[in-house]
Amino acid sequence: MARASLALFLLLLALLPLPLGCRREAGTSTNGTADDGARDASPNATDPPLDMLEMLDALPPLPTHWIADPPIATDVPPVDETMLDAPFADRSRWLHYGGDHRGHRHSPIASLDKRNVGRLQVAWAMATGTQQQFEVSPIVYGGILYASTSYDRVLALDARTGEILWRYDHPLPPDMKPCCGPVNRGVSIAGDAILLATLDARLVALDRRSGAILWNSEIIDYRKGYSATAAPLVVGRRAIIGVAGGEYGIRGFFDAYDVATGRRLWRHYTVPTAGEPGVETWAGTSYETGGAPAWTQGAYDAETDTLFWTTGNPSPDFNGDARAGDNLFSNALLAVDPETGERKWHFQFTPHDVWDYDGNTQIYLVDVERDGERIPAIAQANRNGYFYLLDRRDGRFLRATQYVEQMNWATIGPDGRPVVSPEVYPDEEPTHRVCPGNMGGMNGAWSGSFDPKRGLAFIPTVEACQLFVKGISVYSEGAPFMAGTPDTIDAAARKAYGHVSAVDVATGEIRWRARQRYPMMGGVVSTASGLVFTGNLEGEALALDADTGEVLWRFRMGGGVRSQPVVFELDGRPHLAIGSGSWATTDAFLAGLDRIPEGGHLFVFTLPDP
């Protein structure tokens, strides 16, 4: 069908009396050469024909920054700290990527429940116009839904109708350095600003009412291998954002910015330099290209005024020979003072990682009973296949339990340190199938949820083991620095699969698993009424029963789900927003899929009139 449409389009172009390129006049050419005009004015039979791309290129560029004039949502006040601290006080809102500062992605709404969820229907859908992984977790405020897409496009949409009210396309350089596609997982809201962290490592503030740029700050020079893909975490007047680049040998860090001005307040490097504590965990000068990016969102504990952030893999990924040692603070959880960015303590999940087991999946601030005592804890389904529970006062290891079905890389000792099986290390000619594969387990590119009443974390999980091929690492600034490659044997054999698993946070037990045909790469939102919403690579939006995992509703959207769904109420009616749109490269890598529909769509579902 797509091919037929393209053929028809080409035919129509061919029937045009003049090449479209002739419309461009000398002096107005974007390339500014008089030659174009001269050639166009007197077409010569000996000139090579314009190809398709040239013809499209010859059209005047369309504006991509659409400002809302008059401004929208002027009837609601700026988003203040009180709103951000109690985001569900008004259920028409979804204000944080993680739902709240504790990263629960769990909504109190009860207008949608196990009885009526089967009647959900499409309220509206919206084409993003972009391809290659639509990973958004939308923000909803004042009746407006703010969604970022791949390639750093931001859409302000009427949450009731889907009408585009403003749009911003961030100008991106062709040599940008994303690890794994041109993704963005969401914008944040603070005051009157919508905050976008970009693939060329900038932080941009857009006026939520008009889409106009308020400020635009460089985080760091992207050409060294940096990018930013997460939604910043807003705590008070600060927006905290970390960088990606663990596949480029960067020096990882996360920053705090003043949301009013875009001025950087502090930077926390995740790899020490000479003379700093932890540098002794890197052989030689390997810390200089040590990686440990901070490419996902952390959490904030108001009780103790502590910011928690997580870090990714050391560089190079798959060959640790030149970086002997634990490689602090890669694959770790860091507790820092949000005022100064100074570290209070750390816990490292996977020391000296050579499997790309970034330690930066979604963290949940939870409270658990232990020996009759309430313990403030942090729970995480780590990419290495273990579900961790740590004391969030001091980082003390409490427990790790396996949440994946297939696991052979290590056991976890009583101190929380992995005991690695000797045969799982990457090899020039590997023969040992290692589980989990390099994408996890669970991955930082999508987020689960936590239901505090049920004490259950809902984890979208990958089961795709790999061979780890080791190679020689060559560092060249701005080039991938990975020193190996995963051989995705399960994906190639179509043996990769996935599930959503409900993990009892207090005990680590698996309460239920909802098995999926392909690895799960979409996020989760849950509700107090006992629903778990997610989506799979087959392109289905799903509602599961939080108590049993039973599928209560499904809707085929078309493109595989890579987004983080959110729920909210408008005019008393429940709404579910979920993005559809995956990417053949990651789907082939992880699941062996090669027929992926292009494009991205945002779907919003609601209940019909009673």
Place this chain on the structure above:
Amino acid sequence: MDVAMRCRPFPSSRPVRSPDASAARAARRADAGPRRAHGPRTAIGLLLSASLGLALSGCGASESPAARFARDPDSLKRGRSLFVGTCAAYCHGLQPGVRDAPYLFDCDWKHGGSDEEIFATIRAGVPETRMQGFADRMPEGDDDVWRIVAFIRSKSECR
């Protein structure tokens, strides 16, 4: 790898060259040897083009260093390790399939498929893309680049 096989044209070589590849070719031509002050220019030009032609076809006495490395198992092994560690990663896969960067063993070359062109692309990179030039960064310099070329040739699916 025997020379006769390598003399075949590469099937899907595309005529389109990146500006960078042209520049690299020009630079190679400039480097081909010092021009003599005496002697007819045309003859030198002919000689140069003849030797360039031979180099590009991989035949004759001026075989590329890659062909030499291709006969040495240790060099091929090192070429593979360098490829796996530096080129494969999440970019150029060892197996065909959907990847973010071109599969390099199907002989469908975007920036020139001769040994010298591949060598030049690895060194100079491709502007406006994520293909970074490695210039002199390989541990054993140009020899390592030629070993990578030799490995790519050895795994080529259209020999």
